[in-house]
Amino acid sequence: MVQATAWSWPVIFRRITARAQAWYQHHGWLRLSGVFSTTEVARWRVEADRVCSQISKAADRDDRNAVVNSLPRTDRVEPLCDLSPAFLQLAHDPRILHLVRHLIGGKPALFKDKFIAKPPTAAGYATHQDFAYWPNIGIPPHQMVSAVLFLDDATPQSGGIECLPGISELLTPVGEIADVDENGLGPFEPVEAIPGDVVFLSTLVPHRSGPNVSHQPRRAIFYTYAADAEEGIYSRYRELKKALPHRPR
Numbered sequence: 001m002v003q004a005t006a007w008s009w010p011v012i013f014r015r016i017t018a019r020a021q022a023w024y025q026h027h028g029w030l031r032l033s034g035v036f037s038t039t040e041v042a043r044w045r046v047e048a049d050r051v052c053s054q055i056s057k058a059a060d061r062d063d064r065n066a067v068v069n070s071l072p073r074t075d076r077v078e079p080l081c082d083l084s085p086a087f088l089q090l091a092h093d094p095r096i097l098h099l100v101r102h103l104i105g106g107k108p109a110l111f112k113d114k115f116i117a118k119p120p121t122a123a124g125y126a127t128h129q130d131f132a133y134w135p136n137i138g139i140p141p142h143q144m145v146s147a148v149l150f151l152d153d154a155t156p157q158s159g160g161i162e163c164l165p166g167i168s169e170l171l172t173p174v175g176e177i178a179d180v181d182e183n184g185l186g187p188f189e190p191v192e193a194i195p196g197d198v199v200f201l202s203t204l205v206p207h208r209s210g211p212n213v214s215h216q217p218r219r220a221i222f223y224t225y226a227a228d229a230e231e232g233i234y235s236r237y238r239e240l241k242k243a244l245p246h247r248p249r
């Protein structure tokens with residue numbers, strides 16, 4: 001069942017309401033329902049399958065599966081847009097850019113792009129704040145946001161994301177790429193979503209997800225944007241990421 005904590009967002013462009021903005025500021029996450037149509041989502045599923053079959057043959061597969069500070073994950077493709085003109089176009093879809101602009105102010109520039117397939121049995125993610133994973137990027141945390149576009153139902157069973165609301169600072173030492181010690185923290189809010197929904201995650205919201213114990217995949221595309229960023233921020237992050245620690249298999 002999908003929670004009531006979602007704002008519907010008709011296809012006609014509209015500002016995010018003041019209430020929804022206030023929710024985002026306080027909770028660090030926001031779900032907008034019905035941003036994309038079922039037809040659009042159906043096309044993304046086909047495209048995601050194509051990208052995944054291409055990546056399984058690609059020479060750079062290991063780099064794209066690498067996760068900073070963690071074991072690689074074969075169900076993850078990063079970067080994504082260079083493999084798919086459709087997903088590059090989607091990253092610049094006026095609906096997304098319009099919403100992002102309202103949340104972070106300033107002109108959104110794409111900073112990071114990835115696809116997570118999360119098929120049945122795939123593991124979850126430990127509690128972390130994304131900002132801790134981007135040391136030395138030089139952009140204040142409130143000027144960045146991630147938009148998560150769901151291709152499938154995200155539920156507690158399928159490995160949906162859970163967020164800890166009300167946190168506006170790093171819970172780990174500055175400059176250290178570390179996950180959050182969740183002892184004593186809580187409660188987390190499950191962020192359920194259906195295909196076509198977009199969930200925005202602030203860079204400081206502590207979040208985690210469980211394994212996918214359902215029989216369906218929980219596919220999602222993650223685009224991260226920075227407001228009024230310098231030209232070349234996307235390539236600068238890619239260079240930075242190469243130098244960050246990855247755990248060997």
Ligand SMILES: O=C(O)CCC(=O)C(=O)O
Pocket residue numbers: 116118124125130159160161207208209210220
């Ligand atoms: O897709 C998930 O289950 C969580 C992924 C996540 O939190 C991340 O990549 O930062």
